[in-house]
Amino acid sequence: MSVTFAQLQLGAELSGESGVDPGIAPSLEPSLASARDYLELMKPRVMSLVVFTALVGLVVAPGHIHPVIGLTALICIAVGAGAAGALNMWYDADIDARMTRTAGRPIPAGRLRPGEVLAFGLTLAGFSVVVLGLLVNIVAAALLALTIGFYVVIYTMWLKRSTPQNIVIGGAAGALPPIIGWASVTGGVALEPVVLFLIIFLWTPPHFWALALYRKDDYARAGVPMLPVVAGDDATRLQILLYTLVLVPFGVAPWLLGYAGAAYGITALVAGAIMIVLALRIRAEKQGYAAGKQMFAFSILYLFLLFAVLLADRMSGGLFGHFAT
Amino acid sequence: MTMSDSMNDGVNKPPPFPPPLPGEREPGIKLTDAQLRARRSRSIAIGVALGLLAILFYIVTLVKGPGVLERPL
Numbered sequence: 080m081s082v083t084f085a086q087l088q089l090g091a092e093l094s095g096e097s098g099v100d101p102g103i104a105p106s107l108e109p110s111l112a113s114a115r116d117y118l119e120l121m122k123p124r125v126m127s128l129v130v131f132t133a134l135v136g137l138v139v140a141p142g143h144i145h146p147v148i149g150l151t152a153l154i155c156i157a158v159g160a161g162a163a164g165a166l167n168m169w170y171d172a173d174i175d176a177r178m179t180r181t182a183g184r185p186i187p188a189g190r191l192r193p194g195e196v197l198a199f200g201l202t203l204a205g206f207s208v209v210v211l212g213l214l215v216n217i218v219a220a221a222l223l224a225l226t227i228g229f230y231v232v233i234y235t236m237w238l239k240r241s242t243p244q245n246i247v248i249g250g251a252a253g254a255l256p257p258i259i260g261w262a263s264v265t266g267g268v269a270l271e272p273v274v275l276f277l278i279i280f281l282w283t284p285p286h287f288w289a290l291a292l293y294r295k296d297d298y299a300r301a302g303v304p305m306l307p308v309v310a311g312d313d314a315t316r317l318q319i320l321l322y323t324l325v326l327v328p329f330g331v332a333p334w335l336l337g338y339a340g341a342a343y344g345i346t347a348l349v350a351g352a353i354m355i356v357l358a359l360r361i362r363a364e365k366q367g368y369a370a371g372k373q374m375f376a377f378s379i380l381y382l383f384l385l386f387a388v389l390l391a392d393r394m395s396g397g398l399f400g401h402f403a404t
Numbered sequence: 405m406t407m408s409d410s411m412n413d414g415v416n417k418p419p420p421f422p423p424p425l426p427g428e429r430e431p432g433i434k435l436t437d438a439q440l441r442a443r444r445s446r447s448i449a450i451g452v453a454l455g456l457l458a459i460l461f462y463i464v465t466l467v468k469g470p471g472v473l474e475r476p477l
Binding site: 111 | 438448467
């Protein structure tokens, strides 16, 4: 007959013979975590957006990079983003446990222990930065280290719990991947990837505040000072509109500055107009959050469209631009 | 006592658990089926990740040639 460790421990405790500190004993229980749980720690959906925007930065950069080295850079950026996600879940496990949207994550669900997640995140972070530095270049590695550090320390540990401007400033971490992609090719930074950075940076507040509007009870329960929780719905709706009005011109900027063809410009103008219409509807909405949900969904498509058209434009050698003009 | 005596001290030590008598259960931790499946899943993932990493390093070494560790700033 075989018995599990838990049964042995329970039997020993009942008979008063436990030689194991009950406070430590649970950490000795063999893990039930699967590979899928570790993958979940890396926030694969966020990771895919990071890889996509980094790919665009890499492709639009002048000069040549061997496809294998380019792929290596993208893998390192993806793993670095995954590491940042894991470290975020390690630090925010208490918040995640109180929010419906995140209660099923590996730590609050009890499938992984915080120490395992911390070790996993630190290992991936160190490894991704070192490999990027050794196989691609030091500037890209330094930018990746900055991104991970900014997301984990500045956003997760500091801003998220202390200010409603958390996602505004913290958005810089999510906006850096195109610059890392560019630096992987050129070994430096220029104005063009900074424009891409600004597009994602300015896109982040309306995107997350649209979500926070209809998830504010969740955030309030977890004690996270998101703008709708602290300043109320009206102030958030106004901020979404203002940030969208600033975002749209920056979305068109790559065309205005001559970095992209007319197809990109038309896409950015049309998609930007839809963003403004949705932001106006959010502002006008007095009851419910239908417009907020629409804005959240469309904002993902907006960013994807802009970067996809830019990518297609550059990969076709500016064909879109020549064709359209 | 010679060095070889001290090195062989462990040979005569009794095992941490006495061998089970006939019909008695094995000592130690027995993993449940779920724990075994989870451990197998983690082991496969680690193996695949290490294998891909080795292949990546090999290909990058071929691509970069002798200057594999030359890092332009």
